[in-house]
Amino acid sequence: MLDVTPLLGSPTGMHQLTKGLVEALADRSDVSVAGYAVSARAPRREMIAVASRLGLVVRRSRLPARLCHLGWSLSDRPALSHLVRDADIVHGTNYSAPPGLHRLITAPDLTPVTHPQWCSPAVRGTADALRRAVRRGAHLHVTTQEEAGRAAEVLDMPRERVHVVPVGIRAAPPGDGAAARRLVGSERFVLTLGATEPRKGLTCLPPAMARLPADVRLVVAGPRGRHEAVLEAAVESGGISKRFVRLTEVDEARKADLLAGATVLAYPSLLEGFGMPPLEAAAAGTAVVATAVGALTQILEPEVSLVPAGDAEAFAERLAEAVAEPLPAPPPVLARIAELTWAAAAEQFLGVYGVIASS
Structure with a gap:
């Protein structure tokens, strides 16, 4: 039961x-x-x-x-x-x-x-x-x-x-990246998946966006959580309101499209039991910038370098590098994900x- x-x-x-x-x-x-x-x-x-x-x-x-x-x-x-x-x-x-x-x-x-x-x-x-x-x-x-x-x-x-x-890790259906880019209104976007909860560390993303080219948008996709207002304030103070896209209704088909169209998935979580979105992104062939939390250290490292949780400066640097040259997950990582x-x-x-x- x-x-x-x-x-x-x-x-x-x-x-x-x-x-x-x-x-x-x-x-x-x-x-x-x-x-x-x-x-x-x-x-x-x-x-x-x-x-x-x-x-x-x-x-x-x-x-x-x-x-x-x-x-x-x-x-x-x-x-x-x-x-x-x-x-x-x-x-x-x-x-x-x-x-x-x-x-x-x-x-x-x-x-x-x-x-x-x-x-x-x-x-x-x-x-x-x-x-x-x-x-x-x-x-x-x-x-x-x-x-x-x-x-x-x-x-x-x-x-x-x-x-x-x-x-x-459920194999995602093939996503329509072009549809996601039309939805977002840009050819390049940073995606994060999940509810806007305090432990997700999302407030480091608006300042990090200041280091990225002006055409890159930030897409936060997932249910409203306890840090929704805090995130909105960070977006406003970071001056990225026109580059910010908030999606609260994300079914499996839309998530597949977003993963297919994203330039990089950003996951600045402060604490995780497992950490599913980065693994879903890697399995979809999307570049990942994530913190060293949950199961990510076991599955993504050493082939994918992770950022210490809570280090906003290091996360921003890694995100800028990934946007400049998105790198998909290497075969050993994909093999470990396929076992799940x-x-x-x-x-x-x-x-x-x-x-x-x-x-």
Whole structure:
């Protein structure tokens, strides 16, 4: 039983993780998959559409997610147990799961625990529920070995209950780069993908644009986040308002077009659990300038040089170099990315589920 709540609303990174895993597990004949969702806001038609697309039975609670997380952080009573009845394994795909036995909880990153000031109130509210869950025996899923060691330390839990499974990188459909350039209104543009959250470090991009030729535009594509106003202020103070393009509705087809048309993908993140957009860009043949965070150090380096997180000056220099001479990812990097499939991830998750069920 998997939490499919991340599939409601804007397509975030957790949306991609949940969708990829559910679809890969549903393709197998040796496991039965069902879903649950906790949302007071999602329209019923959206829930029906999610269940229909996935071909799953999805049980839903209309209680607000924040209220559920608070309850799970305060009590071991099996609140909302009807959502997960008869499940051998309950997999909370986004920091939390109802109290009970045989739980696996995915922490896409440890920001709610280590940097709560960067998080929305809803995400901050998952930290206490996560701490209580691991104290009561829940297993944790993270996406890199580095994150596993950090999780065991900050959550004070046995390392053997922290499981590392990388996410899959879905092969993007061929994009129409010309369509993206028409949309942006320029033949050259710097692209960044993702919500405008504090940990994404996007405020370094407007000053960096001052070093680039005047025809190069900055495109920020993804949902509005907590740093939307901060980014807008940085754009205004950096004097690049006429070179700035903001896209908040980005489906898979539009993302493929943007990746195909971009001169370079910029990813100045300060902290990541994994870091999917640079890998998607590299797989699409787009040049990448990114910080040394998450899984990027394992997959992109040493062939692609990464910038220390938080070094705005170094990032601006590397971005100017990449715009002057865009370099696609070399074959060794592409080979490592090609190994990251959702089928492989599903196989690893089944092994983790088996360990949890026998514990």
